[in-house]
Amino acid sequence: MxxxxxxxxxxxxxxxxxxxxxxxxxxxxxxxxxxxxxxxxxxxxxxxxxxxxxxxxxxxxxxxxxxxxxxxxxxxxxxxxxxxxxxxxxxxxxxxxxxxxxxxxxxxxxxxxxxxxxxxxxxHTMRGVPELASVHRVVHAGAIGDPLLSFSQKSYKWGRSRPAFWRSRDTFPGIAPWAGIHAFDWLHWILGDVFTEVSGHEGTAAHPDVPACASQAAFLLSMRNGGVATVTLDYLRPESAPTHGDERLRIAGTLGVVDLALADRKVTLTTGQEPPRALSPDPQVDLFTRFARSLRGESPPPLTLHEACRITEIALKAQLAADTHQTITLTDSPYRSP
CATH class of the missing domain: 3.40.50.720 (NAD(P)-binding Rossmann-like Domain)
Structure with a gap:
């Protein structure tokens, strides 16, 4: 090839x-x-x-x-x-x-x-993270029942500077399609295409000299079953922190809760039948290898075209919601899987 x-x-x-x-x-x-x-x-x-x-x-x-x-x-x-x-x-x-x-x-x-x-x-390289894959596994196995509430966090260090193209929306898409798209991707992967609308708020208080990228943002997504998913994004992680990023995910359902703290490589499942227990990670093949194998006819693609565009659409509409201070519908989409 x-x-x-x-x-x-x-x-x-x-x-x-x-x-x-x-x-x-x-x-x-x-x-x-x-x-x-x-x-x-x-x-x-x-x-x-x-x-x-x-x-x-x-x-x-x-x-x-x-x-x-x-x-x-x-x-x-x-x-x-x-x-x-x-x-x-x-x-x-x-x-x-x-x-x-x-x-x-x-x-x-x-x-x-x-x-x-x-x-x-x-x-969407985070689909290769073994700990996220273990969350996907237990949710799809029904271990937490019907998911009703989730919290996703992506927190990063800002560093000394950011590239010049981050300063303008002509060259930078905003924090939701940039950093947040990974969280929207893992929610879509784990929970499915269940989101009906999104609202959001953001600000640039910590880095006002880079106005195209918020230093802090939060988004709320409504789900078809009456549940809600929240996503927070920030570039506020202290430089003294042990890792560049602090990514977290919590999903609560009718039968239990699964928690992921990625910086600690720790996934915990708690249900009504058993106390908290650590989940082992599920090893994954990297995204590019899966992509190449799909082109050789050896496996399906890591994301279908409909999935890829649907997740991008959710991220772009989340940014639009924050920019316009409006709630944006997610139900009318050309990218829902046929």
Missing amino acids: RLGLIGSTGHWHSYAPALDRIPGLELVAVAAAGPEESTGAFDHAPGLTVETRRYDDARRMLDAERLDLVQVCGRSDRIPVWTRLCLERGLSVMAEKPLAMNLTTLEDLFNTARATGASLVPM
């Missing part, structure tokens, strides 16, 4: 584990996603060889190379542009999240992928 890379921003090393797991996978070409990048960033790219060709213009790479799949990891506003160009050529794509900066562009990508038959999978 001939792999091309567009962009060296974000989680662009995600393809690396697949080099050892997919026979014949080779990195044949790399390209900058825009003038803010340099092909020098690929100097130590996993799988790079003297035969790997470099392009300053990704369009030239797409025109010149015979590729089987492409990974797109550029600045947020560049992702849908390069993704669409790949899909139009019938090339399957794994793209950094979010897939699009707005709902119109998302629908265009959805229609393009359907028309060409090329696979499109977003980089």
Whole structure:
């Protein structure tokens, strides 16, 4: 399989584990996603060889190379542009999240992928976290009954600075589609497509010089069964904390509660029949390997096109809810699974 890379921003090393797991996978070409990048960033790219060709213009790479799949990891506003160009050529794509900066562009990508038959999978890499997989397992096994209430937290250190493109909504999508999309993804994965509306609030008090990204935000999602899911996002984690991130998940149902503290690698299940007990993690294959195997016909894709666009839609509408101070419906969607 001939792999091309567009962009060296974000989680662009995600393809690396697949080099050892997919026979014949080779990195044949790399390209900058825009003038803010340099092909020098690929100097130590996993799988790079003297035969790997470099392009300053990704369009030239797409025109010149015979590729089987492409990974797109550029600045947020560049992702849908390069993704669409790949899909139009019938090339399957794994793209950094979010897939699009707005709902119109998302629908265009959805229609393009359907028309060409090329696979499109977003980089929702937390589906490879073993502890989240164990939560998925017990909820789907009915251990907590009907889920009625959940709390998801994603808290991160801000660091010394953030890239310049974070300062404008023209180049940065907001905290919900950026950091929050992983939480919306794990809720969709674990609970299903059960959300009917979303409201949200955010502020930039801690980092007012970067107005496009909230320093703190909270979202409330209503569920079809009368339950609610809350998601909090922040860049307020102290620099002295032992880990960069503090991600948590609690789901309460009619028969029990499951709690995850990812920084501690700890999952606990409590039910009416037994006291709290630790759950063992469920080892997972990385997302890119699963994507590549699906292209070889060896397994289903890690996310379907409908799932990928539905989760992105929820994240974009959550951001819209915070921006407009309105409750946004989630029931009328072109991405619900057929």
